Amino acid sequence: MVKVLERCTTAEGAGPGLGEAEATRLAAVFKALGDPVRLRMASMIAAAPELCVCEITPAFDLSSATVSHHLKTLREAGLVDCERRGTFVYYWIPPQAQNILATLLTTESHHP
Secondary structure, X not given: OHHHXXXXXXXXXXXXXXXXHHHHHHHHHHHHHOOHHHHHHHHHHHOOOOEEHHHHXXXXXXOHHHHHHHHHHHHHOOOOEXXXXXXXXXXXXXXXXXXXXXHXXXXXXXXX
8 A cells, every 4th residue: 555655656657738837827828718708808809800998898798997807807817818099909919819719719510
């Protein structure tokens, strides 16, 4: 019994898995996408080269302040980037987030 416990406490044979930094980064992504509103927003933005906040806001029955809060959360997680142009802010998916979102937001059904 002791040999089994000793063997189980060693790192030998363990797969590479995620490093601490990568796990922390991905946890922030999953936390940001864990809210249905933010998931829908990310999906909308991912479906276009870029979207103006004026195109995002009407899709939700939320105040503009709440929409801004959700977009800020997505931005802080690195899932969207933005630029102010005059009075409007435009959002897009940055290159480093495209693969993550493409995998997570695929709308194809994988069920028979």
